[in-house]
Amino acid sequence: MSTSHLESWNDGAAKRAIVDFVTSAAAEGTPGFVPRADRVAVFDNDGTLWVEKPAPVQTAFILGKLAARVKEDPSLADEWPYRAVAGDESFLHALEVQDADAVTSMVEAVGAAWEGTSLDAYEAEAARYLASWRHERFGLPATGLVYQPMLELFDYLRAAGWRVFVCSGGGRDFMRVISEETWGLPRENVIGSAPEFAWRDGVPVRQAVLHGPVAIGPGKPEYVLARTGRLPRFAAGNDDVDVELLASAQFALLVVHDDDVREYAYTDGAERVRATARREGWTTVSVKDDWNAVLKERPTQEEPSAPHQ
Structure with missing residues (x-):
């Protein structure tokens, strides 16, 4: 099978493992064959498909909305997660590493903040934010922060008959604006x-309650199963909340952030998944060693920053 799609991938163990698996999955009559109906590939988003440091792309969008709620009701200022608006570093760090309690409280606050908003109005608000937001280090819009090697991997998988999905703890409707x-x-x-969602006056409007669990940890394979009727055969992630998704797949791909020149180097929030990858023999991708290009767009500046530990 041609690997022309994978131009940003250096020849090495990670690329060979991907090619070997995808090639074997397409070879009918062999032990590794995967029927087309079962060729479901699922990717995490933040840190797997695009840059998540110094904070996930959606964070400022959410904090701006929470700040507006605090302005309307100052009594919220002392509650978690509204304290993040004032720069509560402990909460922001917990959110950065996708601590389950922090993510859940943020998702609940998001539900309350946009309750009663029509889908069209929410998407228009998200689109305005995405059009104006720029990364503080690279000067790029969110769409430019996508990892070019992962886009190539999407193309490679689709060319081999795979259906590609993104499953993230971040807002589904936020991601759909740019998907x-x-x-x-x-x-x-x-x-x-x-x-x-509820149907009101002929349009769908957001409710405060979640549709299912937060999509972290076991919530990820639960969403995949509910959406596709299958568990993934190929899955990719980068941190501890992706362990269950990766463990549910036949082929697990772990992105390791170790390039503080072209991106960021950090281990926080990924200790358990890295230990699991070593124990289970999952394929790991070194941003530094396995990718000869990183971002979809060339940054306006490429100054090294201190690695996150």
Whole structure:
């Protein structure tokens, strides 16, 4: 099978493992064959498909909305997660490493903040934010922070008959705003944390309660199973909340952030997944060694920053 799609991947163990698995999955009559109906590949988003440091892309969007709520109701200022608006570093760090309690409280606050908002209004608000937001180090919009090697991997998998999905603890509806333009994925292939909707006056509006669990940890394979009727055969992630997703797949791909020149180097929030990868023999991808290009767009500045530990 041609590897022309994987131009940003250096020849090495990670690329060979991917090619060997995908090639074997397409070889009918062999032990590694995967029927087309079962060729489901699922990717985490933050830190797996695009840069998540110094904070996930969606963070400022959410904090701005929470700040508006605090302005309307100052009594919220002392509650978690509204304290993050004032720069509560402990909460922001917990959110950065996707601590389950922090993520859950943030998702609940997001539900309350946008309750009663129509889907169109929410997406327009998200689109305005994404159009104006720029990364503080690279000067790029969110769509430019996507990892070029992962886009190539999407193309490679699809050429081999795989259906590609994104499943993230971040807002499903936020990601869908850019999924077709940025990833080439139809909106229905983006799954994860999302609110319930109610039908009012002929339009769907957001409710405060979640539709299912938060899409971290075991919530990820639960969402995949609910959406596809299958567990993934190929899965990719980068931190501890992806362990269950990776463990549910036949082939697990772990992105290791170790390049503080072209991106960031950090281990926080990924200790358990790295230990599990070593124990289970999962394929690991070194950003520094396995990718000859990193971002979809060239940064306006490429100054090294101190690595996150």
